[in-house]
Amino acid sequence: MTLAPITGLVHSVESCGTVDGPGIRFVVFLSGCSLRCRYCHNPDTSYCRRGTTRSAADLLEEISRYATFVKNAGGGVTISGGDPLFQPDFARALLRGCKEMGLHTCLDTSGHLGCNADDAMLADTDLVLLDIKAWEPDTYRGLTSQPLQPTLDFAARLAAMGKPIWLRYVLVPGVNDAPEAIAPLADYAASLGNVERVDVLPLHHMGRFKWAELGLEYTLADTEPPTTEQTAAAKEIFRARGLMTY
Numbered sequence: 001m002t003l004a005p006i007t008g009l010v011h012s013v014e015s016c017g018t019v020d021g022p023g024i025r026f027v028v029f030l031s032g033c034s035l036r037c038r039y040c041h042n043p044d045t046s047y048c049r050r051g052t053t054r055s056a057a058d059l060l061e062e063i064s065r066y067a068t069f070v071k072n073a074g075g076g077v078t079i080s081g082g083d084p085l086f087q088p089d090f091a092r093a094l095l096r097g098c099k100e101m102g103l104h105t106c107l108d109t110s111g112h113l114g115c116n117a118d119d120a121m122l123a124d125t126d127l128v129l130l131d132i133k134a135w136e137p138d139t140y141r142g143l144t145s146q147p148l149q150p151t152l153d154f155a156a157r158l159a160a161m162g163k164p165i166w167l168r169y170v171l172v173p174g175v176n177d178a179p180e181a182i183a184p185l186a187d188y189a190a191s192l193g194n195v196e197r198v199d200v201l202p203l204h205h206m207g208r209f210k211w212a213e214l215g216l217e218y219t220l221a222d223t224e225p226p227t228t229e230q231t232a233a234a235k236e237i238f239r240a241r242g243l244m245t246y
């Protein structure tokens with residue numbers, strides 16, 4: 001019996017990524033996401049599932065051409081999206097193939113579908129880039145349309161496994177930037193014991209034109225990005241708990 005090839009919907013790839021994990025990375029952006037973030041800069045990926053169907057074998061062959069380069073650059077491969085856990089079988093096959101090439105692997109996820117990441121997948125994942133969009137459940141739901149708890153359950157599972165996390169927090173003025181909104185998240189992150197760094201990412205509007213193209217309302221149009229000082233103040237809250245921030 002011949003097994004059908006594992007295929008997935010791929011939005012795009014980037015061969016020299018520098019912001020999605022350590023070193024220079026081959027980044028695979030998969031289509032589909034369970035959240036509906038108001039600031040999503042790839043609504044064509046997350047809301048509309050646009051992309052190209054590719055087999056895992058074909059994509060791994062492409063990655064193999066960059067394997068030596070990214071290894072020598074202290075990098076590896078990041079499976080991003082959308083949310084890669086929206087297509088867990090495909091993500092699992094890619095991570096397995098990358099480990100067979102001896103590559104460092106990152107999984108970039110909101111954790112909302114953390115239940116789709118089985119132990120085999122996580123064994124092939126060296127680092128999780130975990131987006132926690134807000135600490136307060138109503139704020140989280142208001143930003144993403146989904147509940148926070150699955151992400152916290154996933155974070156706790158990663159902590160129990162000792163799997164390293166780089167936590168990401170998009171700072172949205174007037175929504176999740178108040179010190180009292182950030183401090184409990186910082187306390188929680190510090191308590192986990194596996195958060196290696198925290199990236200506080202200022203809101204930007206670079207994906208706004210895609211919302212217009214898709215005929216979707218961009219509800220943060222009137223929200224100014226945070227100032228350098230606001231972003232620095234948010235980072236300081238994490239740093240005060242002994243967490244490294246960028």
Ligand code: SF4
Binds near residue numbers: 037
């Ligand atoms: S989790 Fe990421 S890809 Fe999904 S909607 Fe939010 S910002 Fe977009």
